[in-house]
Amino acid sequence: MPANNPPLPPPVGEYRLFDRVLGPLRAGKYKLEIEQKVGSDEGKVSRFFNVTGPRWGLEAAEVHAVYPPRNEQDAPTNSHIPFITLQRRSLPWERDLFLSNETVQQYTSDNQMTTEARKYPWMALLIFTENELTNGGQLGVFKGDEGLCLVDAKGSIPGVFAHWSQTKRDSFDMPSSMNGLTVDAIRVKTTTLRSVAPTLEEILLLAHARQVNPQDKEQCGSDEDGWFAVILGNRVLKPDEKYHACLVSLEGRLSENILPTNPALVQISPKAANPSKATSMLMAGFGLPSIKEKTPEKGGGGAVTRPSVQTFTNLVLLHHWTFNSSQTNGDFQSRMERLNVRVQSSTRSNIKAGDIVPLSDVDVSRDTIEPMLLGTDSVPGLTANSYLSTTMHGSDGLEEDVLYRSPLVAYSEQRVVRDEPYPNSDAALAVIEELGIWDISHASAFELGRLLALGDGKFTKAMKSWVANDIKKEQQADVEAKIEAKGFTVSNLNERLQSIKQHSTVRKVRDSRIDTSRHKSPQESKTTKSTDLEMEYTGHALGGGGSSGR
C-alpha cells in the first residue's frame, strides 16, 4: 500500500487485512541538514527533531479492545486465541525490534522470512497461566507503583535492563538518568518464557493491520477511520485456568536469547498431556506449583547449554489483562443469547409474570415473554403508553401527582407540527382528561431545553446575534422598499448624501459643535469619553431595538 494513499473503507460487512502499516519514519532522534548553493554562495543549517511514540507502556486510549474480555470468567477454550486490538494501525512497527548493529539474518536462518528489520514488530502478546507467572508465591506482574525500574533494583528484584552494560544502554537511547524510571514489567523464568513465547519468525506472523467499515458502529471511539493493528497470541486456552495476557516490548532484547528457536513440536496431544477435567480442576484448586516449578529449574536444559541466558527475564509490560477459562463459553454469542427478557406469563411453576430471565432459559412452549420495548406496563409504575406516575413539587410548596413520559416511547407517536413555539412551559402542560391529572412531559422538555441553553453562554450569544443581525437586515430591507416606493433608489440617495457631506457649511456646524463640547469639560480624558459615548450609543441602539417594538 502506498504510504500516501490509504484506501477508502471497505464495503459494509467486509474488512481488509494488511501485513503491516509502516509510518514514514520510525521513532527516534533525527537530524535534518539542509544545504543550499546559490551560485558561489553556500548555506547550511541543521535542525533536530524527535519522532516519539509509546515505549514503556501504552495509554488506555491506545488499546481499542482485548479478547477474551478483561476479567472474563468464561473465556472460550480450545479453539479461540487471545488477541489485542490497538487503536493506531502503525503502532507495532514504530520502534526497532533489532538493535542498530543487529541484522535479521543473525537471528533466523529461515529463508522464507523477510530480512527487512523494520518489518518486524517490536511487541508480542504472551499468554501465561497464573502458575507459570508465579515464583515462590509471588506473582511476576509488577504494575503501577509496584513496577520495576529500568536499571535500579527494587528490593531483591533487579531492573529490567540491569544486566546490560552502560554502553549498550546508552546506544539504546537509555541514558543513566533513566535508571530509576519505573515501568510496568513482568518477571518470568526464562525457561517458561522460551516455552511460551513466539519465535522471531512468529512475532512477525502474529501482528497485522486491519481496516473495517465504521458505518455501522458507534463513532469507533475516538478513532473514526476504521484502522486498527492486531497482535495475536500463539496459545489456545485450557479449561479452568486463570490466564495473564501480557503485551510486552521486545525492543533490543533478541541478543539475550530469550526467544525459542526451533522448539520441539508434536502433532497430536497424547493422553498424558491432556488431563481430564477433574484432574485439571484439582490442580487449579490445590495448586501444585512448588512441585511443577522445580522440574525445569533443576533440569535447566536451556540455562546449561546457553550460559548467557539468565534464570529470570524481566520484560517491559505494555498492557496486561487477566481472564479465566471455564467449561462454558463467555464469548459474544453466548452472552448475546443470555440477554434478559421479562416474562409475561408462564405455565412453569418456578417462573411468574414479571420475572426477568435470560433469553436462553425461555421455554418457548410454556413461557410468553414481554415485547422488548422501552416503557410498557410490564414495568412497575408505568402505564401501557409509557407514562410514569411521579410527583410534581409546585412553587407553592404543594405536591401533586403527575405523569411524565420520556421522548423514548413504546409506540409510535404522531408528530404535531406547530406554527409557533410554546411561549412557556405552562403552555406545554397537558391534562389527561380521563384521570384529571397533569401530563408534564412536554413542559419538562421545555424547561430542560431552557436550562441547557442557559448553561451555554456561547449558544445564547450566537443565537442573539443571529436574530439581531437578521432583524437589522429586515429593517434595512423595509426602509429600502419604502424609499423605492417613493420613486427614489438607494444609490440615488447615497449620491445625494455624499454631495451634502461635501458642503462646507454643514461641516463647519458639526466641527463647532464638537469644539463646544471640548471646551465644556477640558479636564476629562477625550478618548475615554468618546469611547464611552460610542459604546453607550451602540448598546442603546441594539437594546432599544427591542423595546420600541411597534
Added chain:
Amino acid sequence: MPWEEVVLLVVEQEVAQLRDQYLEVAVPDLNAWRNQIQTLNSFFAGNEAKSQAMRWLTRLRLLEAVPFQYLVPAEEMLPTETIRFFHIDRNWVDALIDGAMSVTLTSTREKQWLLKDDDGETHYTTIMNELDTAENLADAYRNFVTMQSNASTATKQAGGRLTGFLFRSSLVRDFPGIEVQGYRSESGNPWMAEKQVSLHRFARLSDTVIMVVFNGCPTHVRFQEPAEGIRLGVDGDENQFELKLKQADGTLVPPSSSSSINIRKRDSADRSVLDVLGMYKSLKNKISSGVLDTSFTDQESALIATQMLQYPYQQDFVPYTQMESVESPHPHKGALNWGGDS
C-alpha cells in the same frame, strides 16, 4: 548518541528530486472527504452566528445533552443485560427546542421575528425544517462512508419517524465496536443492502449502554460481532487442531482432502502453544500447490490472520410473531415489530 540522518541536499538540479522525496512522506489530507458531502458546516455556511446556534440546536435535536434520567426515568425500564426498542416522540423533542430558543428570544421584537412570515413560512417553521435536515447531516463521517459503500441508504428522510433501541450489556464494554444494522422488509429476504434503514445516531451513553436511533422504522435488526474484534482461532479439537482454508474473499475452500491443514503444538507445558511458523509454511505450500489464491503469495501475517479468522457471530431481532395472537386491543399494537407491527 547515534543520530539517524535524513539529509536533504538542495542544489538547483535536485529540486525536482527533493519534491519527490517530500511526496513520499506527505501526510494525506485527512479531511478531504468532508468536501464530498454536505456537512453541518456547509449547510449553514455564510452566517457564522446562525451556524453556531443551529449546530447547537441540532445536537439537542439528537438528544445529545439530555440527561439519562429524562430518557429512562425508571431503572426498571432498562434492567441489566437487556435491549429495549423505542419510538421517539418528536413532540417532546420539539418542546425541548422551544425551551432552548425561549432563553434567547426575550424581547417582543425577537419574539415577533420568530413568528414573522418569511417566504410563506414563519421563521419558527423554517428553523424547525432546517433542523430536520441538519439532524441528518450531524454524523458526517458515517454519512460519507454510507455514501461510499451503500448509496441506497444514503438518502435520508427529513423530519420523519425515528425509532431505535437502548442496549444495556457488558457486551458494550467487552466488545467495543459492535455493529448494528436495521432493515425494513415487508416480504422476502430482509437482509438486503437496499432494505437497510440508515442510522441516525449511534452513541455510547455509558460504559455499558449504547443508544441507536434509526431514521425510519426497521422491522429487522442485526447485531454483529465487531469486525476488528472478530474471534481468531483454529478448528478441530485439542487432539488435533486444524485450519479450514479460506480464500482471500473469505470463502471456505470446498471440503476435500486438501482443504485444511493440521497444526502442530510445542512439545512443552500443556501443549497449548501453536506452531505458528509451521502453520505459515503449510499455508505457503497450499499456495504453491494451487489450493489457495495466488493473491496470498506475498502475504505474511495477513495470510495467517485470514486463515484464523472465525466468522463473526450475528444476533438477529425479527418481528415478534406471537403478538398476532395476543388479545386485541393490545397496548403495544403499532409499536416496533419486536412488540407488534409497525
